[in-house]
Amino acid sequence: NTTFTLAHKSGLEFELRCVYYPDYAAFDWVIYFTNTGKENSPIVSDISPAELTFEGDNPIILSNFSDGGQYAPFLPQALELSEGESKSFSPSTGRSTEDAFPYYNFEYGNKGAFVVTSWSGQWQADFNYNNGVTTYSGRQQSFSSYLKSGETARTPLTAVILYDGRDTDRATNLWRNWFIDCNMYKNDGVNPPEPFVSGVTSAVYNEMENANEENQISCIEKYLRNNVKINVWWMDAGWYMGVNDNGKNMSWGHVGTWAPDENRFPTKFKAISDYANDRSIDTLLWFEPERIAISDSEYKSEPDNEYRVKAEWLIGYGDAQGQLAFGGNGSAYQLDLGNKEALDWLCNRVKTILNEGGLSIYREDLNIVIMADNWRQANAAHPDRTGMTENGCVQGHYEYWDAILELPQIKIIDSCASGGHRLDLETMRRAVALHPTDYSYNDLTAKQIGTYGLASWFPFAGANTGVGGYVTYTNKYIIRSAYRQALILQYDVNVLSQEYFRIAENCVNEWNGIKKYFYDDLYQLTKSTTGTTDWYSYEYLSEEEQSGFAMVFRRSEKAPVSQSIKLKGLNPDDTYEITFADSAAKVTATGLELMVNGIGLTLDENEGEGYDSEIIYIKRTAAVAGDRDALG
Numbered sequence: 001n002t003t004f005t006l007a008h009k010s011g012l013e014f015e016l017r018c019v020y021y022p023d024y025a026a027f028d029w030v031i032y033f034t035n036t037g038k039e040n041s042p043i044v045s046d047i048s049p050a051e052l053t054f055e056g057d058n059p060i061i062l063s064n065f066s067d068g069g070q071y072a073p074f075l076p077q078a079l080e081l082s083e084g085e086s087k088s089f090s091p092s093t094g095r096s097t098e099d100a101f102p103y104y105n106f107e108y109g110n111k112g113a114f115v116v117t118s119w120s121g122q123w124q125a126d127f128n129y130n131n132g133v134t135t136y137s138g139r140q141q142s143f144s145s146y147l148k149s150g151e152t153a154r155t156p157l158t159a160v161i162l163y164d165g166r167d168t169d170r171a172t173n174l175w176r177n178w179f180i181d182c183n184m185y186k187n188d189g190v191n192p193p194e195p196f197v198s199g200v201t202s203a204v205y206n207e208m209e210n211a212n213e214e215n216q217i218s219c220i221e222k223y224l225r226n227n228v229k230i231n232v233w234w235m236d237a238g239w240y241m242g243v244n245d246n247g248k249n250m251s252w253g254h255v256g257t258w259a260p261d262e263n264r265f266p267t268k269f270k271a272i273s274d275y276a277n278d279r280s281i282d283t284l285l286w287f288e289p290e291r292i293a294i295s296d297s298e299y300k301s302e303p304d305n306e307y308r309v310k311a312e313w314l315i316g317y318g319d320a321q322g323q324l325a326f327g328g329n330g331s332a333y334q335l336d337l338g339n340k341e342a343l344d345w346l347c348n349r350v351k352t353i354l355n356e357g358g359l360s361i362y363r364e365d366l367n368i369v370i371m372a373d374n375w376r377q378a379n380a381a382h383p384d385r386t387g388m389t390e391n392g393c394v395q396g397h398y399e400y401w402d403a404i405l406e407l408p409q410i411k412i413i414d415s416c417a418s419g420g421h422r423l424d425l426e427t428m429r430r431a432v433a434l435h436p437t438d439y440s441y442n443d444l445t446a447k448q449i450g451t452y453g454l455a456s457w458f459p460f461a462g463a464n465t466g467v468g469g470y471v472t473y474t475n476k477y478i479i480r481s482a483y484r485q486a487l488i489l490q491y492d493v494n495v496l497s498q499e500y501f502r503i504a505e506n507c508v509n510e511w512n513g514i515k516k517y518f519y520d521d522l523y524q525l526t527k528s529t530t531g532t533t534d535w536y537s538y539e540y541l542s543e544e545e546q547s548g549f550a551m552v553f554r555r556s557e558k559a560p561v562s563q564s565i566k567l568k569g570l571n572p573d574d575t576y577e578i579t580f581a582d583s584a585a586k587v588t589a590t591g592l593e594l595m596v597n598g599i600g601l602t603l604d605e606n607e608g609e610g611y612d613s614e615i616i617y618i619k620r621t622a623a624v625a626g627d628r629d630a631l632g
Contacts, residue, residue, distance in 0.1 A: 011037020012044070012147070024178040026114075028159035035147035043384065045144035049155035050117060052136040056109020059134045061087070061127060062168060064453050066101040067420035068092075072446035073437040074101075074420070074453030076528045081129040090124040090141055094371030094390070095421035102424060103457050105175070107166050108134055114163075114175055118425035119156035121394045122372045142379060143387030153391045157426055169568060172456050173521045180459050180519055183429050187411045193432060193460055195485040195515040197508050198284070199223050200234035200464070203471045204492045207252045208238035208286075212264040217275050222493040224279060226501040228508055232361060233276045234488065236286040239265060241307065253331070253367070256292040258349050259307035260357070269357030277358065282411065284361035285354070289346055290337065290397075291368045295330030296323055307349065309335055313342035315374050315389060319381040326374040332367075334374050337400060338392020347403040354407060362404050363434065366417035401430045414462075423458065434462035434486050441490075442466045444481040444611075445530045448553055451484055452524050452538045459519055462486030474500050475608040479507040480615070483551060485518050487511050510581060514615070517541070517548045523568040525550060533558040539618075541569040546576070546591075546620035554603040557610030564598035567591075567618065574620050581615035588621070 004016040013036050018029040031049050035041040061079040065071040079087060092099040102117045102125060117125050117138030124141040127134060140156055147153060163174055184192045201219050205211040216235065223230050238244075238252030241259050260268045273283045292309050299311045311317060315334045316326030327333045337343050354362060368374075378389040404410055413431040415422055420436035436454055439446060441464055454461040463482035470478060471492045482488070489504060496504075517540040525537040532555050541548035552565055570576060570591030578587040578599060587599060603612035 007036075010042050011035055011039075012041050021178065021182050024161060024174070024182065025163065026159065026161040026178050026182070028157055030157040031155045032152055033147070033154070034152040035149055038149050040149070041147040043144055043146050044153070047143060047155060048137050048139040050115075050136065050138040050158040052115065052160070054106065054108045054113060054134045054136070055132060056111060056134075057132050059106065059108040059127075059129050062105040062107065063103060064101045064457065066091075066097045066099055067423075067437045067439070068098050072443070072449060072530045073439050074450045075446075075530065076449075076453050076456070076524075081127060081134060084130055086126065086128040088124065088126045091122060091421075092372070093369045093421075094122045094373075094375060095366060095368075095417045096120050096123065096424040096427065098417070098421040102138070105168070105171055106134070106136070110166060111162070111164050112166060112171055114159070114161040114171070116159040116425050117156050118159065118427075119394065120397055120422060120424050120427055121390045122375065123156055123424075140387055140391065142376075143391065144383075145385045145388040145391075147388075152395075153388065154395060159425060169523050175457070176455075176459055176522060179428075179457070183425070184459070185405065185412065185430050185432075192519060193412050193485075194231075195460075195518055196231035196282075196487075197229065197511065198232035198234045198434075198462075198486060198488045199228075199230040199493075200236065200488055200490050201492075202234075202236045203467050203490050204494070206238070207236045209243055209252050211235070211239065213267065213269075213271050216272050219493050220272075220276055220279070220281065223489070226493075226498075227505045228489065228501060229512075230281060230489065230508075232282045232284055232486075233272065234284045234363075235269070235272070236363070237288065237365070239269075239285070254293045255288050256294040256333075257305075257308040258287070258289070258353065260353065268353070269359060273358030273360075282360035283358065284363050284414070285357065285359045286363045286365060287350060288365040288367060289350065289400075290335050290366055290393075292333040292335055293331050294333070298330075299324060309342070310345075313339050313345075315378060315393075316381070319378070326377045327368070327370055332370060334368060334371060334393075336389065336393065337396030338389060339396075343396045343400060347400060350404065351407060354404070354410065358409070360409055360411050361414060362410055362412075363414040363416060364431075366422055369418075398426060398430070401427075405430060420454075428458055432460040432462075432486070433458060434488070435464070436461050442468060442470055444478065444553075445532055445536070445555055447481045448536050448551075449528065449530055451481075451551075452522070452528075454484070455518075455522050455538075456524075460485040462488055464488040464490045466490065472496060472500070474503055476503065476507060477553070477607040477611050477613045479504065479511075480551065480613045481553070483511055483514070485515070510615070514540070514549045520548060521569055525565055525568065532556045535559055535563045535565075537565050539568060539616075541567075541618065543569065546571060546574060546618075548618045550616040550618065552601060552603070552614045552616060554612045557606070561604050562600065562602045564600050565616065566596070566598035567594045567616075570595055570618075571620070577619045577621045579617045579619070581617070583614070 006014040015032045059081040067073040125138040314325035375390040379386040414434040415431035419438035520542040523539040537552045539550040572592035
């Protein structure tokens with residue numbers, strides 16, 4: 001780590017904090033600036049921490065579609081830059097990965113660079129290509145502000161990894177290795193989060209609106225009694241005061257008063273956590289601290305209490321016209337996390353709930369689609385402080401999460417913002433994405449390609465098994481489509497039949513057999529497609545052990561019955577034994593044969609609705625290569 005400090009005569013002090021990762025050809029940096037003087041500083045504007053230049057022809061930006069928009073969430077995309085062309089990217093609402101994805105694998109000439117602008121707010125990234133040179137800039141989209149005495153602001157973090165050649169598979173795994181080794185939060189300081197299976201009753205009890213301690217414990221017991229081993233019990237929105245409380249009948253969306261409803265949860269979740277922990281199950285609880293759904297009339301008619309956000313902590317308090325603050329009266333006011341009093345209150349309030357409840361996983365949501373608009377209104381009200389409210393919110397949010405992670409029992413944070421709308425790098429250094437999209441949970445093709453698209457950037461993500469009919473019905477194909485690092489079972493265990501319990505049990509056991517590879521190298525084996533008449537496959541492989549697995553999906557009866565799946569990452573001269581989850585067949589062949597000729601598969605089982613799936617198990621052996629005819 002290296003820090004450079006520049007002191008300006010005005011009392012402004014600029015501090016450039018750099019980190020270099022020599023084993024990965026990676027580096028990142030961020031600029032902090034503080035007013036050390038006694039008076040307001042001069043205006044700081046046009047500050048861009050990333051002004052980069054890349055020399056090389058045929059430039060192409062490899063990235064993902066984000067969560068939201070017209071494409072399947074996290075579908076990989078490639079954008080070519082032609083001579084004189086510029087491309088600009090920014091989120092649409094102030095949530096950092098809504099309609100934009102600030103992670104770029106930029107190929108140019110015969111080399112490449114990963115370039116990331118990390119900011120949990122409204123950022124902007126620009127590419128421009130002219131005469132064989134591409135420029136890149138990344139910054140907070142709007143900042144032009146003075147700083148008060150003692151005040152600190154900062155830029156987005158910029159991260160870069162440099163590499164040679166144009167090999168997307170190799171580059172993907174360079175990124176994954178750096179992300180796992182140098183970025184992921186590690187509760188014990190050494191190991192990344194352990195993959196897990198979770199149970200949740202959100203589709204049964206309308207999130208947690210109709211949940212209580214008795215039915216939560218009962219549902220955990222039913223999973224275990226039916227031999228479905230879960231590791232985490234998930235409790236989502238609607239557990240707090242004001243929801244089905246004293247005749248108010250507010251929905252789970254009525255947030256802003258943070259205390260458990262003790263009529264339904266008299267031990268404040270401790271009884272649930274104790275029951276779960278005694279069976280080696282951790283408990284997870286949902287929060288949404290930044291959105292405030294308390295109406296003006298409620299603020300006026302009901303006295304303040306220690307559990308409720310104060311009106312003066314809202315963005316725009318005192319500046320808004322016709323209502324208490326900027327945003328949606330009664331639905332979406334926004335807590336100002338740049339307000340130290342508000343931040344301290346939030347840290348203490350949430351820590352108390354987590355400690356009293358014996359909870360191990362903090363899950364955070366953010367269902368505000370007007371954050372950027374709130375910040376724009378704050379800028380308009382105080383033009384000489386443009387960007388400062390947003391800057392304070394972003395800094396405060398990182399500080400808040402750091403305070404949560406200080407709790408010894410907290411193992412991970414789950415970052416959810418109506419799905420995957422806040423997954424910038426500094427967020428993902430503190431969190432994982434257990435619920436990375438609100439897009440149709442039953443769209444299995446989107447879920448499959450989203451698994452690869454997410455894993456190519458974030459090695460830990462989750463997926464649930466579906467809603468609607470999938471709460472009381474399941475099959476192998478449905479569950480395998482959700483095989484991510486967190487497999488979230490969303491069943492009504494009160495009515496689920498023994499047949500479907502057995503399928504879930506078998507799939508959980510199968511998932512447990514492959515989870516050890518989730519932090520190994522990743523490859524996409526077929527084209528990137530959401531087509532229902534296609535096959536789709538991806539592979540995880542341990543480079544050291546030369547063992548792993550490949551997931552294979554035949555997406556409908558309209559897809560070809562047979563396909564050759566060509567593996568990747570194998571040592572050409574080594575010999576491998578290939579086995580299958582659903583077949584007793586066995587293939588022995590060299591790595592070269594498996595990568596060039598592939599494995600001939602026929603999938604015609606019809607696992608539910610004309611689709612089929614298979615898992616290919618890969619193991620390097622000392623056996624002599626054989627069974628050439630079995631390669632197909």
